[in-house]
Amino acid sequence: MAIRKKNNKNPPVFSHEFVIQNHADIVSCVAMVFLLGLMFEVRAAARARARFPSTRPPDGLGETTLNYFHHGLKDLATVFFYMLVAIIMHAIIQEYVLDKINRKMHFSKTKHSKFNESGQLSIFYLFSCVWGASILTSENLLSNPVSLWEGYPHTLMPFQMKFFYISQLGYWLHALPELYFQKTKKEDVPRQLVYISLYLVHIAGAYILNLNRLGLVLLVLHYFVELLFHVSRLVYFSNENRQSGFTVWAILYVLGRLLTLSLSVLTVGFGLAGAEQQGLDLAAGNFNVLFVRVTVLAAICATQAFMMWKFINFQLRRWREHAQQQAQKKKPVSVKSKAKKDKTNGVNGTLSSNGADSPRSRKEKSS
Template structure:
């Protein structure tokens, strides 16, 4: 008879390990409770801000329905307000659940096959999650750019400002962007991030959250969608190459990193150019200068310069490690060339030793060596 299998020890309820292992189920239950609130009229008012987009704008030109009991049509355009915080919270719950599913059924299974170290495994998991996010956001962003005709007409980025009203899809994109970077803070706890990696990740998440939230509050969401799309394209290529590198797909990673070295500075250049067009020329020449909270107008010189300076500093902060990497890489290539040149100069000096060695090898090939090392002729 075989030895009885030991029962797996489950962590105690409400302990740290229990919460980490079952955080997806816990968050899913919270989301289900919010959705079930729609069943009762008493709780539906509390659940609606979490689930549905708020501040819908009705078209005054549309005729009122003859039947007063007819369902109210879904608004096509929306404003913004404080109740959007509840939608961001609910979307963050759902993103955390999806994050856990991708990690458990995709990333963890692949990383086990690769047998990576703890450091590489942490970076591999981070790149896998960010690759999924960057590809999805870049694809959605390109769709919105084509739908809003921002590519064919760049002037739409600043014309008719303030853009206090947006379509439901544009608003949902901005809210989900904020929800994703907000949910990344508790993910540091859920994914057991290493202490030395936490400061850099918090800085990375905070910058994304500040810029997206600031653009949403100040009604600069149009330029935010363009900048985010360009940024996610470059970031997606980088994380895809890093995944290939950890998977030891050297040919794919080398080609991908070559593409990324061109794409990264090009994306930064386009972002700077669009920002100058938007905040210096476009809004600078607009008639409605000043701050008006009622209409959502923040087209003042002070705010424009803060936004432009922040974008420029962010691009410089992103470019500095990239420039350092390229300088380090060029130095390494020069050292390799010097070493190969030095080896080429040393080889002619050792020709006599090689001749003697070849003579001994010929002797060994023609005869049989004894234990004393001498060669016996046949």
């Protein structure tokens, strides 16, 4: 899918500017190679069905048989393909939605980059929340919390859950080349790399360690809170007087961290610790040993503590900025009152210098 930039300048071929301007077209060409390969795969499957016409579901299951999948090395190619798809979708949303709004709103450079970031993430978080919530409902994970650890290892996943994890990994991997394509400022790159790495480590960890059910619940919870923050920031950019969304987000952010820790400790610390299948078995996908459980809990607790530390610093910075704004608003008033007072004192001094009401002038008159 080609995306054409309206730019009169023609940079040299294969230069940095050429790649940045045409990265969506280049990635689309690479994605087409994968699509051609899938077409041959579909034809091969059709030939196999024609060659073995007697293939049918097991007796008693009929046509309602559900296919389940597990993870493997071939997932790397699938993740790479959906990373390319995410880059293309990112470019489409940027050019046909966010850039048009930016031209109408006339944002500054700082607000321009933050608006693009919040706009992209709001769409992704909304889509992921709705998709994840539908999987949780269909799998009855919310109505039966015991299923988070019961029957571990959960090596087999329904198609929707596996596709959800593949898409999540593809999206957060696409955020790495986007740092180059979007010309991210050098001072913003470390912050971006930190939270992209945290997403990749936690999502891949839940996927590989067969903690996909717990990971899905925690992702939907986290995405919902982050969606509220970025929507509140978009509303704030449109009208700076609307800041009530940040207050609601701050409350839910703290509750989200507490709920994340509670579910993690309940599932990994108590549920898996009391499970029947204990021991490390790579072939069976069982990682239910003390070392793995402690490592998982330590990673989750460290991440939540880091997020709370960043949250507290963010709130303190906001309060300081608010206090400075209030001080700046009061400063002109005090200067104005002081000028008025000096003006009054100046009039009295003039009268005194003219000898109108000074004690010395009265004394001279009496003498």
